[in-house]
Amino acid sequence: MEPRLPEHCAHIVRIQRERGRAALAPERLDELAGYHDRPPAPADGEADGEAELLGLLTRPFSRTTDIPRYYRYTDLHVFDWFLDQRPDDQLTGAAEALAVSLTALLAVERAAPAGAIDPATSAERQQRLRAPLDRVAELTFDPAGAVPLGEALRARENDPRARWNRFVLAECTGFPQSDKHDEHLFLRSVHACEMVFFLVRALVLRAAETCAGDRREARTRLRQAVLTAELLNGVFSALWTMSPERFMEFRAETGDASAVQSMNYHAMEIVLYGLDPEKEKVLAEYGHLAELRGILAEEWQAQGARVRAAGDGEMDRHLDALLRVLRRWRGRHYGFAVRYLTPELTGSGGTEGANYLKRFVEKRGLPAPERSRGVRTFLTC
Ligand code: HEM
Known part of the structure; x- marks a missing residue:
């Protein structure tokens, strides 16, 4: 039933x-x-x-x-709930949540009412959405890198609790502010990217935890992080099918719900690059980010540094590849801001918009002290 x-x-x-x-x-x-x-x-x-x-x-x-606007808009608390249902395997949980979001979006695209989108754009969009969806099913998230996600999920296909959780995630998220069809694509793209940010951070942290003992797992985890990060570019390729005119039709309604407020994104960055002094001002502006900064500086910056300091050729190669993929995404994101926002239009997070993003396309790594604790989701506040 x-x-x-x-x-x-x-x-x-x-x-x-x-x-x-x-x-x-x-x-x-x-x-x-x-x-x-x-x-x-x-x-x-x-x-x-x-x-x-x-x-x-x-x-x-x-x-x-007290809920920041970005979190009211995106319903990330439901993703947090979904991951809580799988405390033993949050990696598979997050990858599954990504697949649920893209599947829900594809269903919306397929059922688009006449006139909501022109048929050629819709066909192109659906094809571009299928690519990250097919890809995530091929990726592995287990310690040995042996079980593709699609196989792991098929094994739980008939588990009523797992089906119910997927259903709740799809039904209780994806509420656009406007009645414009393209906002579904925008909102679900945010969901998919948030899951990737979480996965990348969690995988790098696993690598940090295991690199002193099981070097093989640490290498696998970093390779998985590279392949997972690639999904960001797949999602943005689908988002590109939205024209700037279509974006402008709903932008005002999303108000100041900017992803600059995303704890999960900044957490990933801090693990990978350390705390960037140039971001201090942005982080200090939002109470929930200022709090995060303290916790992360203590806990996770240290973990990222541990991976960098492992002195393992294969790990270094994966880490370099991961940073290249993320750099490509930041470059593309900057390209989005240029394409979709006029120069005089500032970002919805109150920054100077495209120029803000341009400043952070390149990154510098920072050294950090050694300490270790577990993963927290930071998906909502
Ligand atoms: C039409 C598409 C998009 C445009 C035009 C755009 C534009 C911007 C701009 C101008 C900023 C600067 C901060 C601000 O003032 O708001 C920003 C920040 C940000 N956006 Fe987007 N964005 C788009 C889609 C997305 C999507 C789908 C995600 C996925 C989660 C995303 C994630 C982020 C993140 C994480 C930041 C903070 C970056 C940082 O602090 O370094 N953006 N975006």
Whole structure:
């Protein structure tokens, strides 16, 4: 039987999808905020987990929780929840979440109403989306690098709990602000990239943890990080099918929900490059990033440095390749800002826009002290 949301939750999904979140009337917003901030007592016979679902669906509307705009927009708390369901294997969890997001996006593209997108662009977009989706199924995330993700997921295909989790992830995320078709592509691209940022950081941290003992695993983990990072360029290739005119149709509605607020992205960068003094100002501007900076400087910068200091030729080669792939993505991202934003238009995060990104295309590595602790998701706050 196909999974289904309880009717009340399905209703909350429907009203958000109708014309986009920005079109929700003030009384609707009050109602949605109320579910989160003053959760109703469970009704008689209410299904297990309904309160949890309501919480996931309404958190972005909370008036009592301090949530940065980027996190309200992207619903990354649902991805955090999804990864929590697999505490023993968050790497497979994150790769699976990426596949779920791209699959949900492909479904939206296939069902696009007439006139929402021209057929040639739609065909091109779907083809470009298939590439990272097929690719992630071939990648491995196990310590030996022996089991492709597609195989690992097929083994759990009929596990009802795993199916339910995938369903909840797809249903409780992907709520555009506007009613513009292309915003689905933009929002799901953010989701996919966030999963890659998380995977790259987690894989490099695994390499740091194992490089003193099991050098073979450390090498495998870095190779996996390179191949995973390549997915970023696949996702951006699909995003490129959105024209600047289409982007402008919904940009104002996404407001100041800039990924410059992404903890997960800055966390990945700090592990790989250390804390960049030029970013201090940006990190200090947002409370949640300032907090992250302290934790990371202590914990993870050290791990990245440990990988760099291992003195292993193969690890060095993988690390160099990883930095090249990420540099290519940053260059491309800068290209996006140039293509989509006019020179006088600043970034939605309040930076100078394309010029901000240009400053960080090149990176310098920083040395760091030795210390070690576990992985945290930093997917939401
Ligand atoms: C049309 C597409 C896009 C454009 C025009 C664009 C533009 C920008 C601009 C101008 C900034 C500078 C910060 C600001 O003021 O907002 C930025 C930052 C950022 N964007 Fe994008 N972006 C796009 C898509 C994406 C996507 C899909 C992701 C995936 C998560 C992403 C991730 C980031 C990150 C992580 C930062 C912070 C970079 C840093 O601090 O070094 N962007 N973007």
